[in-house]
Amino acid sequence: MTTLTFDHLAVTAPDLDAGTAWVEASLGVELAPGGKHPVMGTHNRLLGLAPHEYLEVITVDPEAPAPDRARWFGLDQVSGPPRLTSWVLRCDDIDTALAALPPGAGRVLALQRGDLRWRMAVPDNGLLPFDGLFPALIQWDCPHPAPNLPDSGCHLVELSLAHPRAKDLDQLLSPFLDAPRIQFLSKPRAALSAVIDTPTGRKALRG
Incomplete structure (x- = not known):
């Protein structure tokens, strides 16, 4: 049986400084430096959430050449303020x-950044199913990067996925999903929200 375990959250924004400022103001902690992804023309900053979990702010890198394919996380369509x-x-x-999963989750790309090596499924158009809420x-083909991040004192408590077809998404993933903190909510609008414990109390990030 294939097991899927929570790994990380992605916040997108028009630019990296705006996304970083939003997360830092929302959670009251500082993000750590990340790096660049030449294949995608993106860059990020990071926040450790647990030994094998983290949050990334990821945006288009204005200094990088445009990739020859759609960027991941729907970044070619990003507009408006930062959001989860x-x-x-x-x-x-x-x-x-x-x-084992329905079509649409993407094709596997082999990627690397410094000592990090990983394989990731990215749709050809950059857009994941269920209005982007499919995971x-x-x-990882290397040690997980989260233990090398500074201890932020932050931990994910709950991740909620709101979608008109939330029940369908739950049924697709539940046979494989090892993530009891994930909640599927039937709502008119697709959105993510995360509840995170921080050193100054429980906070939330929303999409």
Whole structure:
């Protein structure tokens, strides 16, 4: 049986400074430096949430050449203020995981940044199913990066996925999902929201 485990959250924004400022103001903590993703023309900043969990602010890198494909996390369509956009699940065998799930989750790309090596499923158009609320899948081919991030004192308490077809999404993922903190809510509008414990109390990020 393929098991999918929560890995990280993605916040998108028009630019990296705006996204970083929004998360830092919302949670009252500082983000750590991230890096660049030349294949996608993006860059990020990071916040550790647990030994094997984190949050990233990821945006288009204005200094990078435009990629020859759509960027991940729907970044080619991003507009408006920063928001919580996506969630990522990790697995030990991404090819087996994709074969067990419905089409649309993307094709596997082999990626690297410094010492980090990972494989990730990215749709050809950059847009995940269920209005972007279907999880992105990742397989780490190196030690997980989260233990190397500064201890932020933050921990994910709950992640809620609101969608008109939330029940369908739940049924698709539940046979594989090892993530009791994930809630599926039937709502008219698609949106993510995360409840996070911080050193100064419980806070929320919303999409």
